[in-house]
Amino acid sequence: MLNPAGPQADSIFGLWTYMWIASTAVFAAVMVALAMALVRGRRRDAPDVSEAGEGRARRTIVVATGITLAILLATLVASYLTGRAYAVTPESGRPLQITLIGHQWWWEVTYNDSLSSRSLSTANEIHIPVGRTVVVKMTSSDVIHSFWVPNLAGKKDMIPGYSSTMWLRADRPGVFRGQCAEFCGHQHAKMALLVVAEPPAEFARWYDAQLADNMPPTDTTQSTGKNVFMSHGCVLCHTIRGTDAGGRVGPDLTHLATRRTLAAGTIPNNRGWLGGWVMDPQGIKPGAKMPPNDMRPDELQALLAYLQSLR
Amino acid sequence: MASVEADVIADRDDSADLAALERSWREPPGLWGWLITVDHKRIGKRYIATALVFFLLAGLEALAMRVQLARPENGFLGPDRYDQFFTMHGTTMMFLFAVPVMLAWGIYLVPQMVGTRDVAFPRLNAYGYWVYLIGASFIYVQFLLNTGTDVGWFAYVPLAGPEFSPGKRVDTWAQMVTFTEIAALIAAIEIVVTVFKQRAPGMSLNRLPLYVWSMVVVAFMVIFAMPAVAVASTFLLAMDRLVGTHFFNPAEGGDPLLWQHMFWFFGHPEVYIIFIPGLGFVSSIVTTFTRRPVFGYVAMVLSLIATGFIAFGLWVHHMFATPIPQLGQSFFTAASMMIAIPSGVQIFCWIATLWLGKPRFQTPLLYALGFIVIFVIGGLTGVMIASVPFDLQVHDTFFIVAHFHYVLIGGAVFPLLGAITYWFPKVTGRLTSERLGKIGFWLVFTGVNVTFFPMHFLGLMGMTRRVYTYLPGQGWGGLNLLSTIGAFVIAAGVIVFLYNLAASWRFGAPAGDDPWGADTLEWAIPSPPPPYNHARIPIVQGRAALWSMTPDRPVVVGLNETRREVLVTTVMDAEPDNRQESPGPTPVPFFAALATGFLLILLVFTFQALWIGAIPLGLALFAWAWPRHPDRAWRLDAEAGR
Ligand code: HEM
Ligand SMILES: [Cu+2]
Numbered sequence: 001m002l003n004p005a006g007p008q009a010d011s012i013f014g015l016w017t018y019m020w021i022a023s024t025a026v027f028a029a030v031m032v033a034l035a036m037a038l039v040r041g042r043r044r045d046a047p048d049v050s051e052a053g054e055g056r057a058r059r060t061i062v063v064a065t066g067i068t069l070a071i072l073l074a075t076l077v078a079s080y081l082t083g084r085a086y087a088v089t090p091e092s093g094r095p096l097q098i099t100l101i102g103h104q105w106w107w108e109v110t111y112n113d114s115l116s117s118r119s120l121s122t123a124n125e126i127h128i129p130v131g132r133t134v135v136v137k138m139t140s141s142d143v144i145h146s147f148w149v150p151n152l153a154g155k156k157d158m159i160p161g162y163s164s165t166m167w168l169r170a171d172r173p174g175v176f177r178g179q180c181a182e183f184c185g186h187q188h189a190k191m192a193l194l195v196v197a198e199p200p201a202e203f204a205r206w207y208d209a210q211l212a213d214n215m216p217p218t219d220t221t222q223s224t225g226k227n228v229f230m231s232h233g234c235v236l237c238h239t240i241r242g243t244d245a246g247g248r249v250g251p252d253l254t255h256l257a258t259r260r261t262l263a264a265g266t267i268p269n270n271r272g273w274l275g276g277w278v279m280d281p282q283g284i285k286p287g288a289k290m291p292p293n294d295m296r297p298d299e300l301q302a303l304l305a306y307l308q309s310l311r
Numbered sequence: 312m313a314s315v316e317a318d319v320i321a322d323r324d325d326s327a328d329l330a331a332l333e334r335s336w337r338e339p340p341g342l343w344g345w346l347i348t349v350d351h352k353r354i355g356k357r358y359i360a361t362a363l364v365f366f367l368l369a370g371l372e373a374l375a376m377r378v379q380l381a382r383p384e385n386g387f388l389g390p391d392r393y394d395q396f397f398t399m400h401g402t403t404m405m406f407l408f409a410v411p412v413m414l415a416w417g418i419y420l421v422p423q424m425v426g427t428r429d430v431a432f433p434r435l436n437a438y439g440y441w442v443y444l445i446g447a448s449f450i451y452v453q454f455l456l457n458t459g460t461d462v463g464w465f466a467y468v469p470l471a472g473p474e475f476s477p478g479k480r481v482d483t484w485a486q487m488v489t490f491t492e493i494a495a496l497i498a499a500i501e502i503v504v505t506v507f508k509q510r511a512p513g514m515s516l517n518r519l520p521l522y523v524w525s526m527v528v529v530a531f532m533v534i535f536a537m538p539a540v541a542v543a544s545t546f547l548l549a550m551d552r553l554v555g556t557h558f559f560n561p562a563e564g565g566d567p568l569l570w571q572h573m574f575w576f577f578g579h580p581e582v583y584i585i586f587i588p589g590l591g592f593v594s595s596i597v598t599t600f601t602r603r604p605v606f607g608y609v610a611m612v613l614s615l616i617a618t619g620f621i622a623f624g625l626w627v628h629h630m631f632a633t634p635i636p637q638l639g640q641s642f643f644t645a646a647s648m649m650i651a652i653p654s655g656v657q658i659f660c661w662i663a664t665l666w667l668g669k670p671r672f673q674t675p676l677l678y679a680l681g682f683i684v685i686f687v688i689g690g691l692t693g694v695m696i697a698s699v700p701f702d703l704q705v706h707d708t709f710f711i712v713a714h715f716h717y718v719l720i721g722g723a724v725f726p727l728l729g730a731i732t733y734w735f736p737k738v739t740g741r742l743t744s745e746r747l748g749k750i751g752f753w754l755v756f757t758g759v760n761v762t763f764f765p766m767h768f769l770g771l772m773g774m775t776r777r778v779y780t781y782l783p784g785q786g787w788g789g790l791n792l793l794s795t796i797g798a799f800v801i802a803a804g805v806i807v808f809l810y811n812l813a814a815s816w817r818f819g820a821p822a823g824d825d826p827w828g829a830d831t832l833e834w835a836i837p838s839p840p841p842p843y844n845h846a847r848i849p850i851v852q853g854r855a856a857l858w859s860m861t862p863d864r865p866v867v868v869g870l871n872e873t874r875r876e877v878l879v880t881t882v883m884d885a886e887p888d889n890r891q892e893s894p895g896p897t898p899v900p901f902f903a904a905l906a907t908g909f910l911l912i913l914l915v916f917t918f919q920a921l922w923i924g925a926i927p928l929g930l931a932l933f934a935w936a937w938p939r940h941p942d943r944a945w946r947l948d949a950e951a952g953r
Contacts, residue, residue: 001703001707001771001772001773002772003770009858011700012700012701012703013705014698015698015701016695016771019695019698019701023691023694023695026687026691027687027688027691030658030662030683030687031684031687033662034662034665034680034683036666036667037663037665038665038670038680040666041601041665041666041667041668041670042669042670044667044668044669045669046602047601047602047603047667047668047669048603048667048668049603049604049667051819052832053667053809054606054667056605057606057607057663057666057667060659060663061607061610061656061659061660061663064655064659065652065656065659068651068652068655069652072648072649072651072652072694075648075694075698076645076648078698079644079697079698079699079700079701080641080644082698082700082701083637083640083641083698083699083700086700086703087637093817104475121597142469142475143469143470143475144467144469144567146632146707148775150704150772150773153703154702154703154704154706155632155704155706155707156632156634156702156703157633157634158470158634159567159633159634159737160561160562160567160570161561161562161566161567162567162568162633163633163634164633164634165634166441175475177773177785179773179775180775181472181632181706181707181708181775182467182632182707183462183463183467183707183776183777184470185394185470185475186390186391186394186461186779187390188775188777188778189390189778189780189781190780191778194341208341209735222480237609252517266782286389286390286391287390293498293560
């Protein structure tokens with residue numbers, strides 16, 4: 001939030017700066033008044049209950065209340081203007097449409113294109129082109145979650161049975177961390193995602209790569225690994241496009257190896273962590289809806305080779 | 312004015328009457344006497360003590376959470392435990408500590424302050440305490456079995472619904488809410504009726520002490536707010552969970568947002584229910600320690616009432632991130648900001664009082680000053696988050712955690728600690744140590760700021776609340792560690808505070824009736840107060856009852872001392888109206904509460920409870936309603952002259 005990378009986070013940052021300065025000033029004024037009151041009172045011989053004293057106090061309080069009211073009204077106006085600018089989706093250009101579905105405890109990301117062949121599904125990592133407006137439609141498949149990427153914009157709740165919409169835009173490239181903001185059960189803490197903002201050309205390249213189905217294994221270790229995948233529980237929950245795996249319970253793994261993190265922003269995506277995750281997800285993210293897997297070391301190695309080939 | 316006439320105490324030989332009074336208000340000794348008492352002071356004391364025990368438990372839970380968060384990926388509490396801990400911490404602080412302790416002080420103080428002998432319905436009062444104790448113990452038994460509720464103190468559905476929280480964790484929570492609601496409603500009714508019908512003659516409404524005003528406002532708020540959560544939690548949520556209805560289930564056409572509206576319609580006023588009594592404490596303390604009535608009585612009273620009203624128009628500011636219409640949100644932003652006005656006016660009035668008065672820097676006043684500092688910070692962040700766009704960034708982050716702890720600790724805990732120090736001499740008859748009191752204050756004050764100030768920044772940096780851990784790469788370790796250290800400083804302060812109380816209770820110097828030179832009626836009673844409070848009901852002659860008392864100290868005569876009797880007066884002007892008999896000790900409330908507890912607890916497990924539990928409850932109520940005296944009220948017949 002303190003390091004905005006898009007117009008919305010930026011305008012809120014401006015509002016915050018104003019409110020921070022105003023609050024500090026008000027706080028300082030109250031503290032000075034309090035300190036002066038204590039010093040005055042201490043010097044006094046007896047409490048002042050005179051009409052004159054009361055009158056002076058009354059006038060001061062009326063003025064102070066007036067100032068408070070003025071500051072509040074100014075804040076109200078500032079907030080209202082920021083809010084209006086914030087809420088209105090810019091008309092210019094064709095916005096990128098993304099649908100986001102919250103799951104306990106990961107994110108399903110779908111890019112909607114008018115051509116269904118160019119629609120695309122992935123998980124836990126959203127790529128967006130710098131400078132283009134993105135409209136995110138969201139809902140949840142189970143409990144309430146909330147989508148929040150502090151560098152880009154405020155949060156929006158994802159409520160089962162409701163569809164909420166927000167827009168955002170990144171004005172500079174970068175990888176921005178997002179986090180589920182509504183308590184959603186035991187792994188609420190480890191329900192993060194990354195928003196990767198990249199120049200339009202790079203984004204287009206990424207998009208096309210993601211559209212492609214999965215290539216068949218290129219060596220025997222990988223095809224052994226593929227068999228391990230298909231013969232263990234994995235296939236029940238995960239999709240790898242271009243294969244028989246079509247489960248919808250867990251994240252899509254078609255291009256798993258291109259993602260930066262595993263388990264919704266919990267651990268880096270490298271061979272060591274991947275192996276640890278497959279064998280014992282509960283050790284890394286207790287409560288996660290993926291069961292531990294039991295396999296021989298050679299099976300695991302083959303599986304890892306296969307998973308790492310999913311580019 | 313009243314048809315009661317003044318009497319000069321010094322001229323009377325009333326030792327015979329006093330002995331009669333002693334006899335009729337005497338309490339049976341021993342454990343049995345302890346169980347059956349209906350004395351508002353004994354019940355108030357145990358109510359306060361019980362609530363403080365829950366404060367300590369919730370504090371320990373907070374410490375455990377802070378230890379867990381002290382560094383990234385810590386292993387002290389796992390996710391399940393952490394979720395239970397923050398749920399129990401929030402639930403305990405809000406339902407089992409803050410609201411009860413404030414109402415309990417009202418039960419203890421209000422009758423003495425308005426000059427009567429007991430609350431309006433003493434047996435109901437006792438019943439309320441037992442119901443609270445049973446409900447609170449019930450949820451703690453469950454927590455100690457490591458199956459505590461784990462869905463947060465606002466228990467959002469569908470997470471708290473039957474599908475995602477199977478088992479009995481949430482049911483127990485919902486039922487505990489019922490218990491505490493019953494208890495809170497009872498306390499609220501006691502306070503309203505006692506204040507409106509039992510004030511000492513002469514204490515017209517415009518002479519009511521500010522503390523009593525704050526309790527009246529709070530009592531009305533309880534009466535209006537509680538039904539919403541009662542319906543939501545005990546009815547709809549319990550029905551969804553136990554009978555399979557679908558009020559909140561989106562898959563069957565129910566609405567999860569309905570729960571949020573109902574919960575916050577109660578939950579937001581709840582926060583004000585917690586700190587408005589604190590404002591009352593501060594007014595009492597400021598008056599006494601500046602030796603000057605609080606400046607701007609009328610403005611103070613109107614501010615309290617305005618706060619009470621506006622508090623019901625804010626609930627949607629907890630829901631800015633949900634898909635609800637923009638226009639509605641602007642209204643709630645405006646309302647949320649405007650509530651700063653009455654709070655501001657009160658702060659200005661206290662500062663003016665300090666300015667015009669002659670402050671004595673004793674521990675209670677320090678707590679009042681600490682309250683001003685901390686509460687102003689909480690209020691300022693409150694105005695910030697009333698803004699929809701800003702709230703969309705910080706909602707559900709540690710910024711919010713910082714904000715509401717500033718409000719609640721500033722608004723409730725500081726005034727409460729001040730109040731405990733202030734009234735301790737009245738309750739126990741002994742003075743506390745000023746030195747320890749001040750050490751305790753500075754530890755708590757420092758600790759609170761060290762703990763909660765950094766949380767603002769954590770929130771701005773993106774740390775969401777209710778997370779059991781965070782990753783090393785996020786750069787939040789330093790501030791979290793600082794915050795944890797602060798929590799231990801608070802704990803040290805609380806220990807010093809409690810040690811001071813315990814030591815003073817045994818070894819403190821005798822306090823006398825009125826060690827502070829205060830203005831309200833309870834200080835005219837011996838410390839600790841006798842069961843009947845005022846030996847003679849005083850006649851009040853001004854706003855600061857004791858300071859404006861004429862030297863002849865007029866009192867009411869004509870009450871019958873040979874039985875428990877209270878004076879009933881008119882609502883506006885407190886003119887004597889009736890005498891009413893006040894019931895004596897009886898075990899009925901205790902057994903009725905046991906029966907209620909049995910029914911409600913069994914209901915968590917089976918619907919058969921409705922008829923099984925109805926039998927003992929029916930018996931208890933039957934015993935309760937058994938007529939004792941056909942003529943309960945007498946016209947005020949005896950009027951005596953000088
Ligand atoms: C004694 C000092 C206190 C400390 C160190 C403390 C600390 C904490 C911490 C660490 C959390 C959890 C934050 C999270 O994980 O999201 C929390 C939550 C909370 N605290 Fe406190 N707290 C203290 C006192 C209080 C008091 C006095 C009250 C109310 C009267 C209170 C009410 C709450 C509530 C309502 C929550 C939210 C629980 C939830 O999210 O369901 N706390 N506190
Ligand atoms: Cu979530």
